Amino acid sequence: MKKTPLNETHKKLGAKMIDFGGWEMPVEYSSIIEEHKAVREKCGIFDVSHMGEIIVSGKKAEDSIQRLITNDAAKLSRGEILYTPMCNEEGGIIDDLLVYKLEDNKFMLVVNASNTEKDYKWISSHLLEETAAENKSEDYALIALQGPESRNILQKLTNINLAELKYYKFEISEAAEVDAIISRTGYTGELGYELYFSALKAEKVWDSLMEAGENYGLKPAGLGARNTLRLEKKMNLYGNDMTEKNHPLEAGLGWTVKLDKGDFIGREKIKKYKENGYPNKLAGFKITGRGIARHGYEVYDKGKKIGVVTSGSYSPTLEENIGLAYLDKTIIEDGREIEIKVRNRFVKAEIVEGAFV
Structure with missing residues (x-):
C-alpha cells in the first residue's frame, strides 16, 4: 500500500488504518461521530495527501484544459478555482476535479487519489501542442482544515487575511x-x-496546526467522518455516486456543464442527453424504517424496481440514516415514499430534495 508523508503521525495518534484505493489511510482516530461533530461545531484536521496533483503548463494550457473539462476555465483569473467533471467521448465521467489557475499558462488539476494514474494518462494524451502535463502528486502534501474555527486556527500561522479569501x-x-x-x-x-x-x-505543518488549534477544539479526523460530512451536504463521491457509466446531468452536476463554451470531449453526447432526456437521476433519501442502505442495494416503488443505492450512512447531525441513489426521474419528488431492499427485507424510506443538512 502507498503511504502519505503523515502515515507515522496517524499511527502515533492511534488511528485505525484501512486500505483506501491502494493507500493506507486513517478511517478514524477516536470515533467517526466525534470527529464529524468536531468539524460541524469546532474544527477537524484531515490528511488528504493521497489526492493527485497534475500541473498543466505551456502555450495552450488553457485551451487544452477547455477541451478536457465540461466547465469553463476561460472565466478563471489567477488565484481562482473551478470544480468540474472530466468526461470521455460518451459523456461518461472519468473523474471530478478542481482546476487551480496558478498563472496565465499554468494550472494545477487536483484529482481523486485512485484515479491519478488514469487521469494523468488521459490528460497527457489530449494536450495541444507546446503544452505539457506533470504528475506532481508525490511532491505535495495536502492537509484540509475544516469547520467553523478553521479560520481562527489557520490565521495564527499565516500573514494573509483569511477573512478576505473568498x-x-x-x-x-x-x-x-x-x-x-x-x-x-x-x-x-x-x-x-x-x-x-x-x-x-508535512509533519511540521500538521504539528503546527494541531498546536494552534489546541484551544479551539481541533480534532484529527479520518476518512469515515469525511464521508459522512460530504454525504450530509450531498457531495458526490467518485467511484460510488458516479463513474464512467454516468454523465454529469444524471449525476446532478448539470450546473458544471457549459455547452456554450465551445467544443469539449463528450459535448455532443451530453448535449443529446439534455435535448432528448435521460431516465435516471441521482437523488437523496432518508430511511424512515430501520436499517442502513449500502452501495448497490436496490430501490423499489410499489413493488417495482426503480433504482440503486450509491452511498448510504448514518448521519451524526440528523441522527438518521441517509443516502444517495440513482432513481427513475419520474418518481423523484420531496417526501415521496420508497422502499430499499436491505438484505432480504424491504425498509421504508423517503426522497429528500436538496442537502440533508
Whole structure:
C-alpha cells in the first residue's frame, strides 16, 4: 500500500488504518461521530495527501484544459478555482476535479487519489501542442482544515487575511513558515481551507496546526467522518455516486456543464442527453424504517424496481440514516415514499430534495 508523508503521525495518534484505493489511510482516530461533530461545531484536521496533483503548463494550457473539462476555465483569473467533471467521448465521467489557475499558462488539476494514474494518462494524451502535463502528486502534501474555527486556527500561522479569501479562491503564501497554496475549499460544507505544500514539510505543518488549534477544539479526523460530512451536504463521491457509466446531468452536476463554451470531449453526447432526456437521476433519501442502505442495494416503488443505492450512512447531525441513489426521474419528488431492499427485507424510506443538512 502507498503511504502519505503523515502515515507515522496517524499511527502515533492511534488511528485505525484501512486500505483506501491502494493507500493506507486513517478511517478514524477516536470515533467517526466525534470527529464529524468536531468539524460541524469546532474544527477537524484531515490528511488528504493521497489526492493527485497534475500541473498543466505551456502555450495552450488553457485551451487544452477547455477541451478536457465540461466547465469553463476561460472565466478563471489567477488565484481562482473551478470544480468540474472530466468526461470521455460518451459523456461518461472519468473523474471530478478542481482546476487551480496558478498563472496565465499554468494550472494545477487536483484529482481523486485512485484515479491519478488514469487521469494523468488521459490528460497527457489530449494536450495541444507546446503544452505539457506533470504528475506532481508525490511532491505535495495536502492537509484540509475544516469547520467553523478553521479560520481562527489557520490565521495564527499565516500573514494573509483569511477573512478576505473568498470561497473557491486561493493564495500562494506561507503557513507555519512553509510555502503553501492556501485554498478556501473543502469537502464538508463547512468553512474550511486546504493547504498544498512540500511533502517534506508535512509533519511540521500538521504539528503546527494541531498546536494552534489546541484551544479551539481541533480534532484529527479520518476518512469515515469525511464521508459522512460530504454525504450530509450531498457531495458526490467518485467511484460510488458516479463513474464512467454516468454523465454529469444524471449525476446532478448539470450546473458544471457549459455547452456554450465551445467544443469539449463528450459535448455532443451530453448535449443529446439534455435535448432528448435521460431516465435516471441521482437523488437523496432518508430511511424512515430501520436499517442502513449500502452501495448497490436496490430501490423499489410499489413493488417495482426503480433504482440503486450509491452511498448510504448514518448521519451524526440528523441522527438518521441517509443516502444517495440513482432513481427513475419520474418518481423523484420531496417526501415521496420508497422502499430499499436491505438484505432480504424491504425498509421504508423517503426522497429528500436538496442537502440533508
